[in-house]
Amino acid sequence: MKGSSIIRNAAIQLSIFAIIALVPQTKALTAEQTCPLVKNNTYIGDPNDCQGWVFCTNGKAIYGKCNDNLFFDSANGVCDYPENVACNLNVETMCAGLTDIYKSDPNDCSKYCYCKDGETKCNKCPSGQFFDPNTISCVWATSSSCVANSPCLLAPNGFIGDGKTCTGYLRCGSSRVLSSGNCEEDRYYNPLNGMCDYPENVKCPGSPSKPPVSSEHIPPKDLCKKDGQFYSDGETCRGYFYCKNKGDTAKWGQCPKNSQFNEATQQCNDPEKVLCTKDRCDGTSKSFMAVANTNCKQYFNCNKGVENGQGTCPKDHPYYNEKAGVCQTDKLDYPICS
Structure with missing residues (x-):
């Protein structure tokens, strides 16, 4: 990149300055910001240490470290040899061994660096723009593929909350956002169990005290024999009944789109990993x-x-x-x- 694309982007900045107010967060998320978005008792990466991991329990962060100089692989939740783990916590480690190449700043979407012979020179994009590593240019933030500000950067593969709305969720893979979506109108995404849940069960600003009740899915009598148990609704591939406490009347809910409920794992899994004989087209974006x-x-x-x-x-x-x-x-x- 010769810098011409950055100059061109700067030239048009004044004509559309109004969108700057809509620009998303530029900085990398902390573990404390990421933990409330993932399932309970999940390991995520430590944003400050390649060897470090963070155990997220009840939305809180507990820090730890891999043994024997191993790096933590956040996508798969394991400690592995450094050569098998992509860990770019800072510009120095990111540019090590690289020459004549532009890279995104791993901690700030608005910055980019030129790596040459082990040295780095960093610059910042015009206000309201992010550096896009795919096009090697500064683009408007909504068009960038930068992941520095994405919760998927630290989280394992699978579904997590988007951190922006009560209903939104992301599907992460290899530290990137693979897809995003929203729960149905009367459900909130619950990061602690990875499901679209009744609003009263989700800690989210503005959550109503009483959830709407669906009359379409009636749970079997005396279904709730254990605390905190999920059961298939027996009618759909995505639907489940949830028993908060033993003896309760179970409440119906649905997995996010492009996933199906697996009673054996008590989770929403990829559809191919669930043997369901019901309507498998329901909730999928596949053809x-x-x-x-x-x-x-x-x-x-x-x-x-x-x-x-x-x-x-x-x-x-x-x-x-x-x-x-x-x-x-x-x-x-x-x-x-x-």
Whole structure:
């Protein structure tokens, strides 16, 4: 990059200065900011130490460290050899061994650095803009792929709260945001259990004292035999009944879109990891979903979350890979393919 793109961006800044008020946070999130967004008793990365981990319990952060000079891999929640872990906590470690290349500042989306022969020279984008590592230029913040200010940077793969709204959630993968979404109108996203929950069960500003009641899903009598237990609703792939206390009347809820409820794990999992024989198009953004009990040789045609017929993979590629979205030659070991 010669700097011309930065100059061009600066030239148009004055004409659209009004959007600056909408620019999201530029700085990297702290562990204390990230913990309330993840499931209870989850390990995340320490933003100040490549060897460090943080145990998030009840929204609080407890710090620790990997042994034997290992680095903590936040995406997979394990301590691993440094060469297997991408840890860029500061400009110095980020530029080590690199030359003639531009990199984002790992702690500030508005900054970028030029790495050459182990030395760095850093600059800041014009006000209201972030450095985009994909285009190697300063762009308006809403268009940038910078992850320094994303909670996914420290969190493990899976669903977490977006930290902005009561209903919003993110799906993280490899320290990046893979997708985002919102719970239904009468539900809030509950980071402690990773599900769309009744507002009274979620600590969020403005949460009503009494949740709306759904008359469409009636729990079986005497379902709640344990405290804090989730049960499949038996009618949908995403729905579940939640028993806060033993002897309660269970309350119905749903997993976020593009996930399904797994009673065995008591979590919302990727659809291919759940053997559900109900409507598998419900809540998915995919165009095709495998049909249960067919060894993944058949698939549903899904249109905006609604089933619209079925299909069969060709004989030379007989197995439908739901995760990849293709028919393939090799058998699959996903639970839905059993």
